[in-house]
Amino acid sequence: xxxxxxxxxxxxxxxxxxxxxxxxxxxxxxxxxxDPGSGPLGADQLEAYDRDGFLAFDCLFSPEEMGQFxxxxxxxxxxxxxRGSDRLAPxxxxxxxxxxFEVHVLSDVFADLVRSDRLTAIARQILGSDVYVxxxxxxxxxxxxxxxxxxxxxxxxxxxxxxxxAPHALSFTIAxxxxxxxxxxxxxxxxSHLSFISTVGETPPDYHxxxxxxxxxxxxxxxxxHVTALAKRRGIRQFTGAPGSAVVFDCNCLHAxxxxxxxxxxxxxxxxxxSMENVIGDPYAAPGPRPQYLAxxxxxPLR
Amino acid sequence: xxxxxxxxxxxxxxxxxxxxxxxxxxxxxxxxxxDPGSGPLGADQLEAYDRDGFLAFDCLFSPEEMGQFxxxxxxxxxxxxxRGSDRLAPxxxxxxxxxxFEVHVLSDVFADLVRSDRLTAIARQILGSDVYVxxxxxxxxxxxxxxxxxxxxxxxxxxxxxxxxAPHALSFTIAxxxxxxxxxxxxxxxxSHLSFISTVGETPPDYHxxxxxxxxxxxxxxxxxHVTALAKRRGIRQFTGAPGSAVVFDCNCLHAxxxxxxxxxxxxxxxxxxSMENVIGDPYAAPGPRPQYLAxxxxxPLR
Numbered sequence: 001x002x003x004x005x006x007x008x009x010x011x012x013x014x015x016x017x018x019x020x021x022x023x024x025x026x027x028x029x030x031x032x033x034x035d036p037g038s039g040p041l042g043a044d045q046l047e048a049y050d051r052d053g054f055l056a057f058d059c060l061f062s063p064e065e066m067g068q069f070x071x072x073x074x075x076x077x078x079x080x081x082x083r084g085s086d087r088l089a090p091x092x093x094x095x096x097x098x099x100x101f102e103v104h105v106l107s108d109v110f111a112d113l114v115r116s117d118r119l120t121a122i123a124r125q126i127l128g129s130d131v132y133v134x135x136x137x138x139x140x141x142x143x144x145x146x147x148x149x150x151x152x153x154x155x156x157x158x159x160x161x162x163x164x165x166a167p168h169a170l171s172f173t174i175a176x177x178x179x180x181x182x183x184x185x186x187x188x189x190x191x192s193h194l195s196f197i198s199t200v201g202e203t204p205p206d207y208h209x210x211x212x213x214x215x216x217x218x219x220x221x222x223x224x225x226h227v228t229a230l231a232k233r234r235g236i237r238q239f240t241g242a243p244g245s246a247v248v249f250d251c252n253c254l255h256a257x258x259x260x261x262x263x264x265x266x267x268x269x270x271x272x273x274x275s276m277e278n279v280i281g282d283p284y285a286a287p288g289p290r291p292q293y294l295a296x297x298x299x300x301p302l303r
Numbered sequence: 304x305x306x307x308x309x310x311x312x313x314x315x316x317x318x319x320x321x322x323x324x325x326x327x328x329x330x331x332x333x334x335x336x337x338d339p340g341s342g343p344l345g346a347d348q349l350e351a352y353d354r355d356g357f358l359a360f361d362c363l364f365s366p367e368e369m370g371q372f373x374x375x376x377x378x379x380x381x382x383x384x385x386r387g388s389d390r391l392a393p394x395x396x397x398x399x400x401x402x403x404f405e406v407h408v409l410s411d412v413f414a415d416l417v418r419s420d421r422l423t424a425i426a427r428q429i430l431g432s433d434v435y436v437x438x439x440x441x442x443x444x445x446x447x448x449x450x451x452x453x454x455x456x457x458x459x460x461x462x463x464x465x466x467x468x469a470p471h472a473l474s475f476t477i478a479x480x481x482x483x484x485x486x487x488x489x490x491x492x493x494x495s496h497l498s499f500i501s502t503v504g505e506t507p508p509d510y511h512x513x514x515x516x517x518x519x520x521x522x523x524x525x526x527x528x529h530v531t532a533l534a535k536r537r538g539i540r541q542f543t544g545a546p547g548s549a550v551v552f553d554c555n556c557l558h559a560x561x562x563x564x565x566x567x568x569x570x571x572x573x574x575x576x577x578s579m580e581n582v583i584g585d586p587y588a589a590p591g592p593r594p595q596y597l598a599x600x601x602x603x604p605l606r
Contacts, residue, residue: 144527148564181484182541182561224447228566236565238485258485258561261451262539263531 010165010281016198017160017285022223024195029166031193031250032126033275039125049126053193054249056239060118061174066243069269070176072109073138076100087293094145102293104136104271114271119172120302122248123273126170130301134158134169134274135294138176140267141184146260148184151227153197154272155251157211160203160285162295167193167252168278173239174246176267181240184260186247186268189227190234192254197226203286208294222254230254276301313468313584319501320463320588325526327498332469334496334553335429336578342428352429356496357552359542363421364477369546372572373479375412376441379403390596397448405596407439407574417574422475423605425551426576429473433604437461437472437577438597441479443570444487449563451487454530456500457575458554460514463506463588465598470496470555471581476542477549479570484543487563489550489571492530493537495557500529506589511597525557533557579604 013028032050036043041055049055077097082088087106089099103110113119114133123131140146154171158164179185199222204210239247249255251272260266274280279299283289289297316331335353339346344358352358380400385391390409392402406413416422417436426434443449457474461467482488502525507513542550552558554575563569577583582602586592592600 143531148562150564180539182490182539184561187485187565224566228446231566236483236485236567256564258487258564259451261453261559261561262490263527263534264539 012284013166014155014159014196014198014284016156017201017203019198019200022198022200022226024197024226027167027194027196027252029168033128033168034125038128039121041122041125046126049248049250052190052237053253054188054190054237054247056241057246058241059244060246061244063243066176069109069113070267072107073100073176073267076103076106082106086291091142091145092147094142096142096145097140098147099137099139101135101137103138103269104133105293110136110269113269115302119271120273123170123172126248127168127273127275130276131273132276132296132299132301134164134272134280134296136269136271138267138269141257141260141265143263143265144261146184146266148259149257151222151254151256153192153222153252153254156197156199158251158280158295161207161283161290163281163283163289164274164278165281166278167196167250169251169272169274170248171251171270171272172246172248174269175241175243176269177265178242179240179245179266179268180262180264181238183262183264183266184258185266186239187236187256188239188249189230189254190237192230193250193252195226195230196252197222197254199223205287207286208290227254315587316469317458317462317499317501317587319459320504320506322501322503325501325503325529327500327529330470330497330499330555332471336431336471337428341431342424344425344428349429352551352553355493355540356556357491357493357540357550359544360549361544362547363549364547366546369479372412372416373570375410376403376479376570379406379409385409389594394445394448395450397445399445399448400443401450402440402442404438404440406441406572407436408596413439413572416572418605422574423576426473426475429551430471430576430578433579434576435579435599435602435604437467437575437583437599439572439574441570441572444560444563444568446566446568447564449487449569451562452560454525454557454559456525456555456557459500459502459525461554461583461598464510464586464593466584466586466592467577467581468584469581470499470553472554472575472577473551474554474573474575475549475551477572478544478546479572480568481545482543482548482569482571483565483567484541486565486567486569487561488569489542489558489560490539491542491552491556491558492533493540495533496553496555498529498533499555500525500557502526508590510589511593530557
């Protein structure tokens, strides 16, 4: 087995990209690092998260609170200073906006949101440590033209391209608009976080400029046979809900979401908390690090 | 107002394509033509169909019966005689199969199905007359790569391109595989059958060679503002169910279905019954008729 050129001295528990074939390996680290007494989640909830890789909340924020964030987003999309910024990713096949990255840096309103106890207390409990923000973004998925996100594990990308050592991180996705079954909501394969599926293909320079636009991918997407095997075992869970509903999920869950051809936009806020014991280093399998707005290297713990 | 060049002597109640702008006009014909005593549907069901434009059945055929049709399809896809046939439409972005047309002509098994009392008795009751088959097909929507069908009214196409005078026809769609909320099932906007929405743009010669492949369309797709207005009023109904579940819907319903990026194929059998009082003539807004396998001109009533 080869090792990544940039990380020769480290042990790589999750080899990917520079491998000869796509294989599913057992997860080498825990999923739940804290215990029931250390945060708002009960033993049943931690057990479900450990087994499935996610927990869904019908109403983590109120629809009224979400109205405030939709307004702030509206402001950001017309903000003069952001025109032409790399933080704004367009849709591949329309002139719409696909994502805005680092919204917690661009906006005081979102800066407060990522520090909300309702999120950080859960993140600290599951990860059993202090946490910092690895990435934040809004995914728009516009009415009629919002494009898909194919099946992938975020951790596979963050490990290969950002140098994240272990799956000791998690994401929250929070509905800004109603997530219907038909407007491209998040899908997760339950239990998929327990397998690490390597992908084949060297990571090209500046790969994020392609991969985040939903174009066809030379590296990163998961072999269909693995997706099929995992989905046949435990099915697919699709998450729907009103604005303010949320899902917290392990960074190694296989997930995807379909295009949106309906008149109802499906916009979600997405934030990644990483453990302070898992700060990122050199990429494990990429020619260089990704930009700050995709992989934050300011490891200040949230208080 | 101009009239279609091929149909100058007929009254056109549903002008489209050769119009200057996309407008929504009230439906000029009935939706339910028969009465509760004349078939298997009760007064409540006919009333719901009249209001919504559709009726859903959890189990019109058994999953076992559907297994037989899936086997027959499997046979058709490898049938040597069909290689290169126009009746087989490929997916736009993969080497998969999107549709097979005229399956009731290609196969004795499907020929029996279109004559099944469970379908024809309902069709005769709703249409209040004898019926014949205007079109039949299987839509595959393969695992991982099945593409979308954008928002449209079938009647708009059949009127413009096939010369169908009135919305006096209906379709059944029958699940051959499980239709989940996430593998691209049928969506209908309830009540949309009560508005006829004209589309703008001359129909090019051999337009079906483009439009049925899911490519971008120079004519035929419905203006987004109308889709939005109708969906905001009554929402979107998505149809899920086991093999053998079915939906019967009016030919003027606005409907669509999303791509399928899951490992579970979503294959449905689709059959159109037209009233014997509504047989097709010259196209209302197209340079010439579509081929027989898309628009049957053998008006033999089913017995």
